[in-house]
Amino acid sequence: xxxxxxxxxxxxxxxxxxxxxxxxxxxxxxxxxxxxxxxxxxxxxxxxxxxxxxxxxxxxxxxxxxxxxxxxxxxxxxxxxxxxxxxxxxxxxxxxxxxxxxxxxxxxxxxxxxxxxxxxxxxxxxxxxxxxxxxxxxxxxxxxxxxxxxxxxxxxxxxxxxxxxxxxxxxxxxxxxxxxxxxxxxxxxxxxxxxxxxxxxxxxxxxxxxxxxxxxxxxxxxxxxxxxxxxxxxxxxxxxxxxxxxxxxxxxxxxxxxxxxxxxxxxxxxxxxxxxxxxxxxxxxxxxxxxxxxxxxxxxxxxxxxxxxxxxxxxxxxxx
Amino acid sequence: xxxxxxxxxxxxxxxxxxxxxxxxxxxxxxxxxxxxxxxxxxxxxxxxxxxxxxxxxxxxxxxxxxxxxxxxxxxxxxxxxxxxxxxxxxxxxxxxxxxxxxxxxxxxxxxxxxxxxxxxxxxxxxxxxxxxxxxxxxxxxxxxxxxxxxxxxxxxxxxxxxxxxxxxxxxxxxxxxxxxxxxxxxxxxxxxxxxxxxxxxxxxxxxxxxxxxxxxxxxxxxxxxxxxxxxxxxxxxxxxxxxxxxxxxxxxxxxx
Numbered sequence: 001x002x003x004x005x006x007x008x009x010x011x012x013x014x015x016x017x018x019x020x021x022x023x024x025x026x027x028x029x030x031x032x033x034x035x036x037x038x039x040x041x042x043x044x045x046x047x048x049x050x051x052x053x054x055x056x057x058x059x060x061x062x063x064x065x066x067x068x069x070x071x072x073x074x075x076x077x078x079x080x081x082x083x084x085x086x087x088x089x090x091x092x093x094x095x096x097x098x099x100x101x102x103x104x105x106x107x108x109x110x111x112x113x114x115x116x117x118x119x120x121x122x123x124x125x126x127x128x129x130x131x132x133x134x135x136x137x138x139x140x141x142x143x144x145x146x147x148x149x150x151x152x153x154x155x156x157x158x159x160x161x162x163x164x165x166x167x168x169x170x171x172x173x174x175x176x177x178x179x180x181x182x183x184x185x186x187x188x189x190x191x192x193x194x195x196x197x198x199x200x201x202x203x204x205x206x207x208x209x210x211x212x213x214x215x216x217x218x219x220x221x222x223x224x225x226x227x228x229x230x231x232x233x234x235x236x237x238x239x240x241x242x243x244x245x246x247x248x249x250x251x252x253x254x255x256x257x258x259x260x261x262x263x264x265x266x267x268x269x270x271x272x273x274x275x276x277x278x279x280x281x282x283x284x285x286x287x288x289x290x291x292x293x294x295x296x297x298x299x300x301x302x303x304x305x306x307x308x309x310x311x312x313x314x315x316x317x318x319x320x
Numbered sequence: 321x322x323x324x325x326x327x328x329x330x331x332x333x334x335x336x337x338x339x340x341x342x343x344x345x346x347x348x349x350x351x352x353x354x355x356x357x358x359x360x361x362x363x364x365x366x367x368x369x370x371x372x373x374x375x376x377x378x379x380x381x382x383x384x385x386x387x388x389x390x391x392x393x394x395x396x397x398x399x400x401x402x403x404x405x406x407x408x409x410x411x412x413x414x415x416x417x418x419x420x421x422x423x424x425x426x427x428x429x430x431x432x433x434x435x436x437x438x439x440x441x442x443x444x445x446x447x448x449x450x451x452x453x454x455x456x457x458x459x460x461x462x463x464x465x466x467x468x469x470x471x472x473x474x475x476x477x478x479x480x481x482x483x484x485x486x487x488x489x490x491x492x493x494x495x496x497x498x499x500x501x502x503x504x505x506x507x508x509x510x511x512x513x514x515x516x517x518x519x520x521x522x523x524x525x526x527x528x529x530x531x532x533x534x535x536x537x538x539x540x541x542x543x544x545x546x547x548x549x550x551x552x553x554x555x556x557x558x559x560x561x562x563x564x565x566x567x568x569x570x571x572x573x574x575x576x
Contacts, residue, residue, distance in 0.1 A: 187443075190444075191443045191444050191446070192435075192442070192443060192444060193431075193433040193435060193442070193444060196422070196426055196430070196433060196444070197430075197431065199419070199421065199422060199426075200419045200422060200426075200430055200431075203419040203420060203421040203422060204417075204418070204419045204420065206415065206417070207415070207416075207417040207418060207419050207430075208419065208430075208431075210401070210413070210417040211417060211430045211431045212401075212402045212405065212431050213430070213431050266421075270419065270420070270421035270422075271421050
């Protein structure tokens with residue numbers, strides 16, 4: 001925040017329209033949380049909070065992956081196919097007896113490889129991010145089906161069970177991993193030269209190039225990181241579901257973009273807010289969780305999610 | 321060439337007989353230019369006279385066909401703007417190359433970030449960059465914006481000043497500015513001109529492209545006039561008038 005805001009009191013900050021735009025997701029999360037806790041006594045129990053955090057974890061990791069591309073003024077639609085692809089690679093490597101470490105490395109490498117290909121298509125062939133990753137969405141969904149012969153298959157492992165269900169005290173490993181990913185991304189954006197260069201690349205590509213930042217390399221790197229994080233999400237997904245399913249995960253794609261936008265990052269790039277993105281992912285998950293508690297038909301859930309995204313976008317018009 | 325000038329020190333920049341053609345179009349036909357240390361040199365001329373092409377050749381954005389560019393007495397042929405920067409030649413283009421969503425200090429240190437720590441754990445030294453940006457800009461700018469504000473919140477004049485302040489840091493010996501006050505109001509233009517004056521006191525050579533002849537008379541020491549791809553005159557501001565400059569720009573001085 002600018003010093004100019006810091007000098008005023010907290011009440012003055014509340015009157016700034018940018019405050020509401022910048023913190024739309026966090027404010028939304030609080031409102032939704034209060035509403036559900038009034039409507040359902042079960043909502044604020046530790047059991048439900050844990051369930052909520054666990055079910056938000058994969059989305060949080062995917063939204064972090066999406067955050068990297070969106071900050072660079074790109075977008076990754078191929079997430080929906082990269083996720084099952086990395087899950088299939090993970091399952092195949094593990095089931096072939098190479099061990100858990102090799103399987104995890106395989107999943108992350110498979111995801112990162114797709115990211116690098118995305119980055120190369122975008123920078124070397126000069127193809128718009130949207131089109132390039134839309135193309136890769138198709139390609140990778142086919143590749144995932146071929147690699148798995150179109151069948152979902154089980155992956156049994158004690159390690160995965162511990163990952164999905166184990167905990168340190170009351171803290172579950174599952175969302176701890178998501179938290180580590182988020183903190184790492186936050187440090188990258190806020191405290192590293194690399195992160196600043198990514199922000200500059202997304203905020204004003206010509207200016208970044210002018211200052212000697214290798215813009216194309218930055219964009220390839222961003223897609224590589226995105227892909228690697230999708231690999232991490234794939235490991236979590238297999239741990240949660242107990243198997244690898246090659247079919248495409250469009251829900252996760254839309255939610256990952258929605259979470260980032262809810263979090264106050266501009267789709268035009270240049271702004272990153274990890275707190276916002278996490279809050280965005282939690283808003284989406286909390287809506288589903290609360291509706292389930294209130295026994296609202298699942299048919300209404302996507303409507304509510306869609307309306308929340310539009311409301312957040314309307315609020316973010318005050319951002320500048 | 322009229323009124324060759326005084327100072328004997330090696331020029332920061334000396335361009336001789338530069339020519340450049342794009343296909344059949346001769347953009348430069350033997351352009352000369354000299355920038356002396358601690359002086360403000362203005363480059364004037366009508367649209368299409370070749371000012372921009374000349375600047376792009378000097379800063380390595382464009383190659384040239386023939387001629388010679390000497391920087392601090394040594395011939396050089398730059399391959400890229402990055403190479404120019406590494407030799408202390410900074411250019412402030414009209415688009416300013418600022419990232420609006422980054423703060424003043426982040427823009428100041430863009431791609432020159434100070435870090436501490438070792439290996440992959442090198443983190444930004446935010447405190448030091450913020451402090452040093454404040455110190456540096458406070459000395460140069462009349463109307464100092466908060467260094468932690470995003471550039472998006474600043475006025476046109478503040479942005480221009482920050483772009484110039486950034487270019488003049490990092491031990492640069494020549495700062496080139498393309499129409500530094502074209503889009504500014506009177507007060508903001510005034511503060512940018514003060515900044516130019518302060519950089520002159522710091523002995524930084526400046527080359528300014530400007531259409532505003534009153535401004536040229538106010539801030540420059542020497543004026544080079546371009547017409548149809550060639551430099552047609554060099555004038556000391558102290559020994560010329562606005563009317564003489566207009567005549568040289570339009571070619572009216574040749575008719576007589």
